[in-house]
Amino acid sequence: MQTQLSQAHKWFKKNKWKAFPFQEKTWEHYLDGYSGLVNAPTGSGKTYSLVIPTLLEGLASKETKGLQMIWIAPIRALTKEIYGACTRAVEGLGLQWTVGIRSGDTSTSERSKQWKTPPQILITTPESLHVIMTKNNYSSFFSSLKTVVVDEWHELIGSKRGVQTELFISRCKGINPNVKIWGISATIGNMDEAFDVLLGMEKPVKTVFIKAEIEKNIEVKTLMPQKIESFPWAGHLGIRMLKEVVPVIRNSRTTLIFTNTRAQCEIWYQNLLEAEPDLAGQIAMHHGSISRELRDWVEDALYEARIKAVVCTSSLDLGVDFRPVESIVQIGSPKGVSRFVQRAGRSGHQPGATSKIYFVPTHSLELVEAAALKEAIELKTHESRIPYIRSFDVLAQYIMTLAVSEGLDPEKIYAEVIKTFCFSSITKQEWYQLIHYLEHGSQSLQAYDEYQKIGNDNGIYRASNRRVAQKHKLSIGTIMSDAMIQIKFVRGKRIGAVEEYFVSQLAPGDAFWFGGQALELVRVKGNEAQVKPARGDKKGKIPSYMGGRMSFSSEMSEVLRSKLYDYYRGEIRDEEMEKLVPLFDTQKKRSVLPSQDDFLIESFIDEDGHHIFLYPFEGRAVHEGIAALISSRIGREMPISFSIAMNDYGLELLSDRAINVEKWINHDIFSTTNLAQDIQTSLNAVELARRQFRDIAKISGLVFQGYPGKEKRDRYLQASTSMIFNVFREYEPENLLHQQAYEELMLFQLEEGRMRTALKRIQNQRLIYLRPEKISPFAFPIMVDRLRQKMSTERLKDRIERMKMEILK
Numbered sequence: 001m002q003t004q005l006s007q008a009h010k011w012f013k014k015n016k017w018k019a020f021p022f023q024e025k026t027w028e029h030y031l032d033g034y035s036g037l038v039n040a041p042t043g044s045g046k047t048y049s050l051v052i053p054t055l056l057e058g059l060a061s062k063e064t065k066g067l068q069m070i071w072i073a074p075i076r077a078l079t080k081e082i083y084g085a086c087t088r089a090v091e092g093l094g095l096q097w098t099v100g101i102r103s104g105d106t107s108t109s110e111r112s113k114q115w116k117t118p119p120q121i122l123i124t125t126p127e128s129l130h131v132i133m134t135k136n137n138y139s140s141f142f143s144s145l146k147t148v149v150v151d152e153w154h155e156l157i158g159s160k161r162g163v164q165t166e167l168f169i170s171r172c173k174g175i176n177p178n179v180k181i182w183g184i185s186a187t188i189g190n191m192d193e194a195f196d197v198l199l200g201m202e203k204p205v206k207t208v209f210i211k212a213e214i215e216k217n218i219e220v221k222t223l224m225p226q227k228i229e230s231f232p233w234a235g236h237l238g239i240r241m242l243k244e245v246v247p248v249i250r251n252s253r254t255t256l257i258f259t260n261t262r263a264q265c266e267i268w269y270q271n272l273l274e275a276e277p278d279l280a281g282q283i284a285m286h287h288g289s290i291s292r293e294l295r296d297w298v299e300d301a302l303y304e305a306r307i308k309a310v311v312c313t314s315s316l317d318l319g320v321d322f323r324p325v326e327s328i329v330q331i332g333s334p335k336g337v338s339r340f341v342q343r344a345g346r347s348g349h350q351p352g353a354t355s356k357i358y359f360v361p362t363h364s365l366e367l368v369e370a371a372a373l374k375e376a377i378e379l380k381t382h383e384s385r386i387p388y389i390r391s392f393d394v395l396a397q398y399i400m401t402l403a404v405s406e407g408l409d410p411e412k413i414y415a416e417v418i419k420t421f422c423f424s425s426i427t428k429q430e431w432y433q434l435i436h437y438l439e440h441g442s443q444s445l446q447a448y449d450e451y452q453k454i455g456n457d458n459g460i461y462r463a464s465n466r467r468v469a470q471k472h473k474l475s476i477g478t479i480m481s482d483a484m485i486q487i488k489f490v491r492g493k494r495i496g497a498v499e500e501y502f503v504s505q506l507a508p509g510d511a512f513w514f515g516g517q518a519l520e521l522v523r524v525k526g527n528e529a530q531v532k533p534a535r536g537d538k539k540g541k542i543p544s545y546m547g548g549r550m551s552f553s554s555e556m557s558e559v560l561r562s563k564l565y566d567y568y569r570g571e572i573r574d575e576e577m578e579k580l581v582p583l584f585d586t587q588k589k590r591s592v593l594p595s596q597d598d599f600l601i602e603s604f605i606d607e608d609g610h611h612i613f614l615y616p617f618e619g620r621a622v623h624e625g626i627a628a629l630i631s632s633r634i635g636r637e638m639p640i641s642f643s644i645a646m647n648d649y650g651l652e653l654l655s656d657r658a659i660n661v662e663k664w665i666n667h668d669i670f671s672t673t674n675l676a677q678d679i680q681t682s683l684n685a686v687e688l689a690r691r692q693f694r695d696i697a698k699i700s701g702l703v704f705q706g707y708p709g710k711e712k713r714d715r716y717l718q719a720s721t722s723m724i725f726n727v728f729r730e731y732e733p734e735n736l737l738h739q740q741a742y743e744e745l746m747l748f749q750l751e752e753g754r755m756r757t758a759l760k761r762i763q764n765q766r767l768i769y770l771r772p773e774k775i776s777p778f779a780f781p782i783m784v785d786r787l788r789q790k791m792s793t794e795r796l797k798d799r800i801e802r803m804k805m806e807i808l809k
Contacts, residue, residue, distance in 0.1 A: 001031050004056040011092045020045060020351070022212035027053040030147075035181040035204040037153070037195045040212035042345030043353060046184045047085045049210075050149050051121075055093050057146065058120065064097070066144030067118040072126060072165060073151045075315075076103045079123045080299070082151065086121050097121060102128045105292060115141070126156070126164040127477045130397075133168070134404045134473050139175050146179060148172055150198060153183040154338075157194050158385035160478035160699065163394045166420040170200065174416045180204070188338065189384035189555065197387045197421040217354040218344045218377055222361070222370040223248075228579050231364050234781035237264060238331045238362035239271050245329055246276055248358055249283075252327040254302065255309040258343050259331045262287045262313055268331060269311040269516050279308065285516050286312040290496040294515065317342055323349060328357040333369040335619075335648070336553040337376040338383045363781065364583055365649060371574040372560040383553045389422050390743070392736045393700035394478060396434055399461075400453060400701060401476065403438075404469045407460040410435060434736060435461065444731040445724070453701070471704050480695040486528045487514055495519075495531075503529050527711050552619030552648045554754050561596075561617045568595045583777050591776040592768060599765040602779055603661045604772055610658050612665065613779045615650035618758045623651040625679060625755045632682030634664050645786035652782045662769055670759045679750055685742065690725045692749065693741040697721040700737055 005027060012019050019027075023045055026038055030053035040046045054069045071086070073079045079101045086099045100119035102111065104127070114122070118141060132138055148169060156162040172179050183198045185191070195209055223244040225231035232240065249255050259265040269285045284298045284307050295315070301307045305324035310316070317339070325347045334340045344357035359370045388394075395417070402408040414431050417423045436442070439461070441451030453468050454461045463469040485503045487495045495515050506512065506521045511534040513519070518534035552560070566572055567584050587593050594600040594615065602613040614630075616623060623646035631642040631653055643654040679685070694717070697703050703720045706712040728738035746752045775783060 001028065004031060004060055007059065007093060008052045008056060011089075014092070017045075020212060020214065022210055022214070023049045023052070025210050026050060027056070029206075029208045029210070030054070030180070030182070031057060032206070033180070034206040034208045035199060036208035036210060037183045037185060037191075037198055038210050038212070039185055039187060039191060041214055041216035042186065042342070043216070043349040043355075044212055044214050044351050046212075047082060047151075048089065050147075050182055050184065051086050051089050052093075054121070054147055055089055055095055055097070058095055058097060059093065063144075064095075064120060066120075067122055067142065068097075068120040068144065069122070069147045069149065070129070070145060071121065071123045071149045071151060072129070072156075072168075073123060074125065074155045074161065075152075076105060076125070078151065079103055079125070082123045086123070090121075095120075099123065102132070104128070118144075126161045126168065127479075129168045130164060130401050130476050131473065133171065133401050134469070134476070136405055138405055142172060142175050145172060145176055148179060148181050150181075150183045153185040153194060153198060154188045154385060157188075157197055157387050160388055160391055160394050162197070163388050163391045163420075163422045164398075164478060166197065166200070166422050167394070167398045167417070169198075170416040170420050171413075173200075173419075174412070186338070186342065187380075187382050189382045190386075193387065194385065200419050200421060201424045202419045214351075216345065217348075218341065219354055219356045220344070220359060220370075220374050220377065221356075222359045222367065222576050224367075224575070224579055225361070225364075228364060228367075228582055232362070233364050233583075233777060234784035235363045236260075236332055237267060238360050239267065241331075241360045241362075242268075242271055242275055245331075245358075245360060246272075248327055248329055249279070249309045252308075254305055254307065254322070254324040255327045255329060256316060256322075256325055256343075256346050257309055257311045257329040257331060258316075258334075259311065259313055260334065262289055264331065265311050265313050266513055266516070270513055272309075272311065273516070282308040284310050286310050286315055288313065288315045289498060290515050291494050293494075294496070314339075316346065322346065325349065326356065328355070329360060330357060331360045332362040333366050333373075335369075335551060336383055336556055337373060337381050337559075338553075340373050341377060364580065364777075365781065367576040367580050368560055368563050369556075371576040372556060372563045374574065374576075375563065376555065376559045379559075381555050381559060383555050386747070387421060390426060390740065391422055392430075392434060392740050393696040395423060395426075396438060396700040396737070397472075397476065397478075399435065399438060400463070400472045403454045403461050404463045404472055407457065407462045408435075408454070409460055430736060437736075442732060442735060444727050444735075451702070472701060474707065475698070475701055475705065478699050480698055485524070487519070488528055488530055490522055490530045490532055498529075527709070527713075551621040554619075554757075557618050557648075564593070564617065565596045568593055587777045590774060591770050591772045591778070594768060597766055598768050599762050600778075601661065601665055601767060601769050602772055602776060603769070604775070605658070606775075609654050609656045611779070611783075612653040612659075612661060613650055613776075613782060614653075614665070615778060616758055616762060617649055618754070619648050620646055621749070621751055622755050622758055623647070625683065625750050625752075626758065627651040627653060628682040629675075629678055629755075630665070630669055632678065633669055634659070637664075643786065645782050647782050647785050650778060650782055652779070652786060654786070665767070665769075667763050667767065670762045672756050672759050675756055675759070676746065676752060679746070679752060679755070680742075683750065685745060686729070688749065689741040689745050690722055692745045693725045693738070694718065694721045696737050696741055696744075697724060702737070 008027060009019060022040055026049040029036060038046060038049050058064045058068060071082055073082055083099055083101055090097045090099060097120035099121045100114050102114060102122055102124040150165055156165055169181055181199055185194055188194060199207055223241060257268060259268055265285060265287050272283060273280055286295055286298045298310055302310060302322040328344055328347045330343060344355040348355040361367050361370060399408055402413060438454045440446045441448055445451045453464055455464050486497050503524060508521055508523055511518060511520050519531040520534040522530045522532055563577060566577060572578055584593055591602055592600060600615045604611055616626060627644040627646055634640060640655055640657060645652040698705060702724055703717055728735045
């Protein structure tokens with residue numbers, strides 16, 4: 001082994017590098033036959049910790065024909081960087097190996113070439129691996145495989161793409177029991193669980209967890225508004241801070257400006273160009289709806305330092321190495337510590353370098369979040385990623401994948417599947433129930449031929465016909481989004497895609513902004529919106545995207561509450577909190593700033609009705625559940641209805657009639673008794689589960705989304721999935737996919753566990769009832785959020801100014 005390791009050190013020395021202890025430890029364990037998980041910060045050389053020993057193993061082996069290593073990356077942009085690192089190492093160590101990339105962008109000819117002559121290292125995505133498994137003789141393709149590396153495992157574990165990865169690994173182990181499984185992960189709150197999910201329920205004999213003892217230096221600076229008194233108390237765009245952001249761009253070699261939504265990305269790009277016209281040609285935009293060609297151009301320009309700044313979304317979140325990037329700007333709160341740290345790591349992406357990130361508040365209370373983020377980083381706080389369990393939709397897709405190719409041996413594959421973390425609890429009865437669905441169409445759909453997708457061929461299940469197989473190959477994947485309309489110029493050049501509901505609001509001749517361009521809609525043809533450049537200084541809409549509102553993580557909520565209590569204790573230590581003292585003083589004057597032992601309940605009357613405000617400081621998602629729960633429990637005792645609004649700090653119940661707040665909003669109303677049942681009743685769980693079922697139906701193949709270029713419209717798919725859900729609900733409620741919709745609803749959308757924890761905390765606090773004469777600063781942004789849903793922009797602007805004037809009198 002020492003001879004092999006000396007070759008690695010020699011190459012490192014030639015490049016004027018020095019191996020980190022965690023890299024050396026990984027090399028040694030890998031070469032000793034271990035599987036494991038590497039936990040290291042971004043920019044620390046994680047890639048070489050596993051590429052190097054794979055190549056050293058290859059140098060010592062006489063058998064290196066065929067596929068030797070699969071490197072799974074969650075995003076396509078990352079595959080390019082991994083490819084570069086692997087290629088350099090292959091050449092540096094003198095191997096005659098080839099490195100290939102297989103993703104949705106890989107040409108048909110390149111895929112064919114890879115199939116006939118596999119590269120020794122294949123860099124790919126979970127979806128592409130499952131597509132490969134639809135080919136006959138796929139097991140021979142993977143038979144020479146020695147190692148599977150899962151990069152950015154912390155990103156995959158909390159998604160159904162992680163389940164796809166688990167299933168692929170289980171099949172690899174079935175083909176070659178000696179295959180080594182390795183993962184690379186940033187730090188998350190449940191590292192032990194991440195280790196278990198990756199390696200499965202029946203772990204290899206030799207396993208190891210390797211943590212890099214490298215402290216990543218992160219420098220966080222908050223860009224402060226000049227006057228907090230005139231800074232917005234509500235909002236999410238942050239355009240008022242544009243003048244403070246411009247010097248960061250000009251003083252840095254390259255800057256990434258992260259926004260939380262694609263609409264915000266478009267707005268910031270447009271406003272930057274209007275405010276600083278000389279930056280035209282020096283700044284760009286990057287988000288998931290822009291065409292692949294445009295994104296590739298932006299990424300190449302970043303690599304080569306040809307642009308000063310890129311306004312982007314999470315499309316550039318993960319470990320892509322853009323060395324010229326010196327500074328990161330975060331517009332608005334990312335709502336989670338890990339996401340903020342991940343984005344900070346896009347700068348200083350080299351071992352030992354400091355990552356520099358600027359926080360830009362979009363409204364006053366986000367300064368509290370800035371202070372909370374700083375403290376969370378100092379305390380090394382990290383969110384957990386909850387792994388999916390019993391994802392029968394992904395399992396149904398997997399069964400079809402195997403049936404399409406070499407056929408499904410049910411006993412053999414069941415034995416592999418139950419060794420995964422996700423499916424360790426499924427019974428053989430449930431396994432064959434799922435197979436029965438695919439063979440006969442389940443109890444309630446068996447009269448329809450389209451649901452009879454597989455047949456039993458002497459104990460092996462195979463696809464019923466070629467048409468079924470083709471439809472399945474086009475449907476592989478677990479990333480679901482609303483129906484997208486392709487945006488193309490009349491003469492054919494594709495610009496990107498927007499959601500169908502946005503295009504439905506436009507008429508021919510209407511102008512809108514997309515990809516940094518002013519466009520005019522000419523016509524909608526099928527799933528294409530044909531456009532031309534808008535003439536003159538046309539003001540147009542900017543596409544907004546469904547699901548743009550994020551909620552606090554539980555870890556973020558806890559640190560934020562601690563920061564608010566600092567004011568109460570008179571222990572303000574942060575510049576951000578110092579800046580907010582005038583706002584806190586106003587809150588204290590109008591109402592009260594609660595202590596750690598208090599729970600504040602405000603109520604007052606105005607022209608809109610009777611308002612009740614509560615402040616759990618637990619995040620939007622939890623507040624939505626608590627608001628619905630309280631209104632439902634009160635509604636069972638008296639005839640009353642409430643309008644509900646919420647943000648990350650609190651919630652509002654608005655009614656047209658008065659109630660005795662002290663009588664009804666008491667400790668009993670926060671009881672966790674019968675919580676699951678009450679949540680489902682209060683939130684109309686049937687409708688929410690029906691929405692959850694849409695993705696389950698698509699993933700499992702219950703509905704076909706259409707052929708390329710002829711995708712089915714969103715309204716058709718919604719109607720189809722709703723019809724199937726209703727059939728299951730009425731005639732087959734025990735259906736596994738139907739039950740899965742409710743389980744996912746409670747665990748991921750309504751966060752029942754987190755809501756239960758919040759309610760128990762409130763039950764142990766002292767309830768403080770106040771009736772402020774005027775709306776308080778804490779209540780203001782919640783009310784604005786409600787008004788935004790029902791008022792035009794101009795009317796809302798006038799109303800907000802009037803409300804602020806009333807408060808400041």
